[in-house]
Amino acid sequence: MLLLTVLSTLGVLYYGWFLWRPENRGDMLPWLLVITAESILVLHGLAAMWTILVGYRDRRDWTYYATRAALYDSDDPEIRAHLGDARQWPLRIRGRVVDVDILITVYGEPLDVIRRTAEAAVAVRGRHWTWILDDGRSDEVQALARELGCRYVRRLSGGGAKAGNLNHALSVAKGEFFLILDADFVPLPGILEQTLPFFDDATVAFVQTPQTYGNLHNFIARGAGYMQSMFYRFVQPGRNAFNAAFCVGTNVVFRRAAVDDIGGIYTDSKSEDVWTSMILHGRGWRSVFLPETLAIGDAPDTIEGYSKQQLRWATGGFEILLTSNPLLTRRRLSVDQRLMYFVTATHYLTGIAPGLLLFVPALEIFFDLRPVSLGIGIGQWFLAYAGFYVLQVLLAFFTLGSFRWEVLTLASASFPIYFKALGNVLIGRDQAWSVTGAAKQAASPFNFIIPQVLTFVLLAATTAVGVWRDILNSTMAIATVWCGLNTFALGEILAAPEPRTTPHTLVLAQVHSEAELPAGQRVRTRPGTASRSEESPS
Structure with a gap:
């Protein structure tokens, strides 16, 4: 390489x-x-x-692995009471129990897609609360949330799009950390175990993981999916050295205090993720990109889906370039950060x-x-x-x-x-x-x-x-x-052929086995099972 x-x-x-x-x-x-x-x-x-x-270097240092090994306290009565259900195990950072919310943003996606993600979110190891944030205002989605034991949030207006949906949910969900998932991204069980240890550093605002796709079944999906491989495998990890790795909107864990510090997720752009990252960096917060597949989603597999996705992303990038040029902005960014965000905007x-x-x-x-x-x-x-x-x-x-x-x-x-x-x-x-994947006639x-x-x-x-x-x-x-x-x-x-139906098929085992418990942990959901990421940290 x-x-x-x-x-x-x-x-x-x-x-x-x-x-x-x-x-x-x-x-x-x-x-x-x-x-x-x-x-x-x-x-x-x-x-x-x-x-x-x-x-490019691995950000998982000794402190990370020590924090990860101490996420669960096997002497905790709650763990002993739920020995066979890791979903109920309290998560600890520096010996203190932390509360975590998983926020699934929904806006008209097919019900089976939402179910797939919500079921996997509920099954994530470590005590957490799963929320479905329904901007589609669907009674069927509300019934699904009740069936799966998820908390359901529906707002009266759609202002601010996805960012507005998240900010509204944060007025109700009060966890110290929250994981954002798009409705079509299925998390692996160990997503919190792999990301939370970075927050031992009190200056870390968010930990971003890659967008990996499991529906590469046609020309458009393969092109759209593989187009981002270089970025997620090499460029985003490289940006860690400049404290310039940015949020991509899903598969990301935020520290609540950092988001509160900037007044919430940025709402005046369709690229709320990049704007929010830039504002956080300007306030002195740090970010981490972890090049580990911890959630798997759907790439756009139709020309319409691809065109709309790229149009939204590109519009957001040009907004940053022309309205808040990173080279000229008064935000307190380092020279490296200004250059990295300028590359992103252009x-x-x-x-x-x-x-x-x-x-x-x-x-x-x-x-x-x-x-x-x-x-x-x-x-x-x-x-x-x-x-x-x-x-x-x-x-x-x-x-x-x-x-x-x-x-x-x-x-x-x-x-x-x-x-x-x-x-x-x-x-x-x-x-x-x-x-991507909204349920409507194409x-x-x-x-x-x-x-x-x-x-x-x-x-x-x-x-x-x-x-x-x-x-x-x-x-x-x-x-x-x-x-x-x-x-x-x-x-x-x-x-390029258009699919008659969108199969939404994920083969999780082909991308990753489950992200297992921290190395050296005495309490395991599968005794004797080793973590693939522990065997090969890359």
């Missing part, structure tokens, strides 16, 4: 140097398109490499960049305008290009265990979503809240990819013209090949 990261960093630097050399510059318009798009990609590539190289510009590059080959085919000088040989161009892109692909190959074509294809075809998100923020248009997928369809038609026609031109000239131009690959990639999205 380190070797590939170093080589990728060198490749990124060489490619940036190649593009900016004046003697390599071609015609102004295509050169500006390329230099704008590739500069965004190069800067974000360097930021990712820097974060991985500088920051992340979705990397989704716009492919949209700019799609039209560069057309400028050459129709107008004979080239981004690089005709004096650049094919070998030199390929060395620079491969030094950036091929090494990025190799790094992704290593990260995922295999190269995922779905990720590259989906990312290259998502540019209209990010253009729309940027436009929403610039003109102040509010983006309606939507949830619209035609083509309603959400009209720009991609039109672009596909344009690129296909351009490729045909390029092939005809190359036949007449008895040579194959790079622009024609480039345009053909772009056409093929967009065609993959248009041909």
